[in-house]
Amino acid sequence: MKGILLVNLGSPESTKPKDVKKYLDEFLMDPRVIDVPRWARILLVRGIILNTRPKQSAKAYAKIWWDEGSPLIVLSERLQKKVQEKVTIPVGLAMRYGSMTLKKGLQELVDQGVTEVKTIPLYPQFAMATTETIDVKVDELVAAHFPQLKITRTPAFYKREDYINVLSKSIAESLEGLDYEHLLFSYHGVPERHIRKSDITNGNCKMNGKCCFKMGSPQHEFCYKHQCEITTVNVAKKLGLKRGTYSTTFQSRLGFDPWLQPYTDRTVERMGKAGVKKLAVVTPAFVSDCLETLEEIAMEAEEIFHEVGGEQFTTIPCLNDRDDFAQVLANMIEEWRIVTIETAIA
């Protein structure tokens, strides 16, 4: 029997600094997130970051936490339920970090009689720190604990027409009747080094703003920057946005290395200073609202904008458990089910 495992990032168990520290330790010690030699990662993460960040992040989490728990987890669970209602095979949910482990997620499917699993990372764009780390961890778990289990990976879905339609519709709904001057597409950033490492053509991506807009290049299957830029282009096309009324930025940088630019916080500040009064922000790298959207954008970025003279700041919700987004995932599942049936018949 076939089954599905939806996978998201995960959150701390609670907003207590000790739980945030445990979560950040697992997350940041992942070599696909902080991609330096292990000794350097230990020094950086356990020697420096974890001494101060957990307290600071715990305060931020406390501002966005819900009675039911982490918004990211609660929203992922609601999405899983909706997807399950639309398909006939079991749909599980796991997190890459934290207590809802991939191992538990796979085990729950196996316990229901599943022998073939399609993993669906809940990230529209591929990144080494998201999709790749899930794929690699699943392979490790299968080799160690589920040798009979057949796994099918799911490529990033940023250019699927149904996804772009739903993302565009959600933006249009949020902006309906709203007067705004500029729409910012703010994606989670990654260090530029990650883009170079994922470049299967060895150095084709120059990150100079031109190569990532070209179509049909093999490296783009793994180029996070390309996939973010093209998500913006496709949505802008779908919504008929005029040039100059929208732009792409990258948020949440950590550390001192160069990350993808332009940075969201600096852009928001620059726009406010340049006289933009009404700004809207959408965050398409996140499927579920989380710390990075509810706090970093809807609170911090909004505050920056107001401080420099901005008047109206609108944060557009993520796709979360929208019915039409659950349908996009159900479409992906159904396509896989049908292709595998057809292959078996042939």
Ligand SMILES: C=CC1=C(C)c2cc3[nH]c(cc4nc(cc5[nH]c(cc1n2)c(C)c5CCC(=O)O)C(CCC(=O)O)=C4C)c(C)c3C=C
């Ligand atoms: C598109 C998705 C994400 C990418 C790419 C990504 C890369 C990345 N993140 C960090 C460091 C942190 N991220 C944190 C929170 C966080 N990150 C994502 C998604 C991506 N990260 C989400 C959905 C969240 C929110 C989780 C939640 O519980 O709500 C954090 C923790 C919070 C904080 O202390 O600021 C850190 C740290 C790196 C280093 C990185 C790429 C290398």
Ligand SMILES: [Fe+2]
């Ligand atoms: Fe992150």
Ligand SMILES: [Fe+2]
């Ligand atoms: Fe590029």
